[in-house]
Amino acid sequence: MSDLIHTPHSASYSSVFQFSIRNPRFNNTSASRRPIAIITPITVSQVQSAVLCSRRHGLQVRVRSGGHDFEGMSYISSAPSQPFLLIDLINLRNVTVDVPTKSAWVQAGAVLGELYHSIASASGTLAFPAGICPSVGVGGHISGGGYGMLLRKYGMAADNVLDARLVDAEGRILDRAGMGEDVFWAIRGGGGNTYGVVVSWKVKLVPVPRRVTGFKVSKTSEGSLTKVIQRYQHVVDKLPDDLMIMLTLSRIDSAAAQGQTIIQAEFLGLYLGETESLLTVMKQSFPELELTEEGCTEMSWIESALYCAGYPKNTSYDELLNSRNSSSLQFAKLKAKSDYVQRPLPVRALQGIWRSFDQVEAGPPLVQMVPHGGRMSRISNSSIPYPHRSGNIYKIQYFASWFGEDKKVEKRHLHWINGLYRFMTPYVSNNPRGAYPNSRDLDLGVNDPVGRTSYKQARVWGEQYFKHNFERLARVKAAIDPSNFFRNEQSVPPFVRMTTGRV
Ligand SMILES: Cc1cc2nc3c(=O)[nH]c(=O)nc-3n(C[C@H](O)[C@H](O)[C@H](O)COP(=O)(O)OP(=O)(O)OC[C@H]3O[C@@H](n4cnc5c(N)ncnc54)[C@H](O)[C@@H]3O)c2cc1C
Structure with missing residues (x-):
């Protein structure tokens, strides 16, 4: 277990912290904005323990899959007074493809290149409609939508999710039936680190021609x-x-x-x-x-994934297994x-x-x-x-x-x-001006660092990303995580009616 917990005193802390940073703007962030510890679970029960333990000790959590968040929200915080544990899913990246049912279970720590590789190894005529950059993590990508070259044919990655496993703020593992259709709706694009930790997605594979x-x-x-x-x-x-x-x-x-x-x-x-x-x-x-x-x-199709990502001609698709690097x-x-x-x-x-x-x-x-x-x-x-x-x-x-x-x-x-x-x-579009949740932009507005942002305040940025769906997201959030345990600078806050005048 000690191999899985990395504190600032461990020799491994810096390398584990930096390994999945995909925006070096945040490499040298001050210690007060970094996690007080990083856990790299190898089992889902360790994710549950990490959530429960963090709550018990008054810590926040941040979840990281591929580390591509443009504002570094999966691994740094702007609230030094809120110490947090980083749950880094790098060891949870198993992919199981089921060709007869045209579906796959993919653990959230896998990157797109690993998912694409598994699909192509199982079938030459199935694909998954997600991002172009193979190092993007499945966990954050689907949590924010996910577009790629199959967008016009099959929609977003999040449009093609059949089921999921979520560890909620109570430490429970919920599948689609257990979390209910509202939460299942919200996690498919309503933002990461908000409703719980998605540990795996069941995705629908889509048909593509051999050539x-x-x-x-x-x-x-x-x-x-x-x-x-x-x-x-x-x-x-x-x-x-x-x-x-x-x-x-x-x-x-x-x-x-x-x-x-x-x-x-x-x-x-x-x-x-x-x-x-x-x-x-x-x-x-x-x-x-x-x-x-x-x-x-x-x-x-798999060669086209390499082609569109800019790999040199004749690169073996096995190279996708090195996508993280x-x-x-x-x-x-x-x-x-x-x-x-x-x-x-x-x-x-x-x-x-x-x-x-x-x-x-x-x-x-x-x-x-x-x-x-x-x-x-x-x-x-x-x-x-x-x-x-x-x-x-x-x-x-x-x-x-x-x-x-x-x-x-x-x-x-x-x-x-x-x-x-x-x-x-x-x-461009206005009233509200649109924005893509996966192109996270903190200039649009940020939450109160200690989690007291009201729904009304968050609407400023929330409706840019989600338009009319923002209210439903905030209601779902209130149902699944009323204490706003899972939060970051731009997570959807719970919709609560309070006597203080907050909506
Ligand atoms: C180089 C580059 C190329 C990109 N290309 C594309 C593209 O082609 N198409 C596209 O749509 N987008 C693209 N993006 C944007 C990308 O989809 C988003 O940044 C996405 O959120 C990254 O997911 P991640 O797991 O890699 O990131 P992370 O930084 O790990 O996570 C992003 C957010 O999701 C949360 N999160 C991560 N994992 C989980 C989980 N398991 N459960 C709950 N919350 C979680 C994090 O806490 C964070 O808030 C690109 C970004 C970069 C930097």
């Missing part, structure tokens, strides 16, 4: 980029469900740019079919992209923000994005468009907590990334992302 087609097309602002993006915005949510085209905008930082700002647009596509029919669709709907047969690569962004410091676009951005908005790219140095900023439409538009906006469905053309995400410890550099990058977010206000 799918991937493509990457690059355009720069030296060509007809604006025209291509304008067309993209008009068609991308209306394309067949089998086709997903994500777009990433960045700036070229190379000698070739010779001091000029050249904008690069990378179109990453995945089609659930063969090249020939893809080219027919593209010719009809999006000829401006000029996709050619040579630009397309047919492959299996191979995140390409692992060493960049990150800040993310998100919005939803409901009307195509006018040219002046695109030009404003281009101009903003001039404001920061290397570690170039990124803007990414994640198309919705397809199945996403046909799933009700109350089906799970994720509400941004019909009416959204795409989610737009802004990423600042930088290296090193220089605070001035950090300040410039944060200034860039805040300025761009302000600039985008008239062009």
Whole structure:
């Protein structure tokens, strides 16, 4: 058992703490914001004991699966007066695939690469619709929604969950029947570290053809980029469900740019079919992209997972088992923000994005468009907590990334992302302005550090993430965890009517 508990006095504490930090912005956080101990359970009963023991000793808990939280909420706290235990699920990552029932049980500490590897080892025609980056943890990812290249065909990862096992604040293990449909609804996207510790998910596997087609097309602002993006915005949510085209905008930082700002647009596509029919669709709907047969690569779904994640050609899919160590962004410091676009951005908005790219140095900023439409538009906006469905053309995400410890550099990058977010206000969804829960952004608002935030105060950020579903989430929270034991800076607080005037 002593191997599983790491205190600041243990030699293992720093390495265990830092191993799953995926935003090095928080590597050097002061000791007062770090856990007073880390437990790395190997059994579910040890998770139960950790929860009960923390409660008994007046400690908070934080739960970590893959450690990708953009604000580090799975392993640091902004309330030094609230000591906490970190339950790190790194040892709970078993995956059991059942091909006949097209389902899998996956323990929450597994990362997506491990899940994808297990599925592909069992079947060449099943997949799971989740994120692109294989090092993302299943625990946090599904707790906040989870999108990837199969989004338009099958919806979010959280739309494809059949059952779960949750350790609640009483230390009980609850499955779907035990927790009831309201809690089961809330944990599928209503935010992590709020209703309990999810120890495993039962996920629905989805059919994919033996061969799918991937493509990457690059355009720069030296060509007809604006025209291509304008067309993209008009068609991308209306394309067949089998086709997903994500777009990433960045700036070229190379000698070739010779001091000029050249904008690069990378179109990453995945089609659930063969090249020939893809080219027919593209010719009809999006000829401006000029996709050619040579630009397309047919492959299996699992090869497409490597392709979309940017692995070199011919990488074995066994490499996915090393996903925890191979995140390409692992060493960049990150800040993310998100919005939803409901009307195509006018040219002046695109030009404003281009101009903003001039404001920061290397570690170039990124803007990414994640198309919705397809199945996403046909799933009700109350089906799970994720509400941004019909009416959204795409989610737009802004990423600042930088290296090193220089605070001035950090300040410039944060200034860039805040300025761009302000600039985008008239062009994106409003009332409330939408935000993606998995692109956690503490600038939207934070809870009171000692857990006394009212539902009314939390609505400010809560409705940006969850819109009308926020109230139901707060009611579920009041039922499953009325003392607000599981909480962080942006967890949904319990909905309580109090005589003090709090709602
Ligand atoms: C490099 C990078 C790439 C990304 N790519 C994508 C992508 O393609 N698609 C996408 O949708 N998102 C993506 N994300 C966002 C990612 O989905 C979220 O950050 C997600 O919350 C990460 O889950 P995690 O388990 O890795 O993180 P963690 O930091 O471990 O957890 C995130 C939150 O969930 C809580 N939590 C974790 N595990 C549990 C559990 N078992 N039970 C209850 N609560 C839990 C944590 O306490 C924390 O609040 C990316 C993020 C990064 C940094």
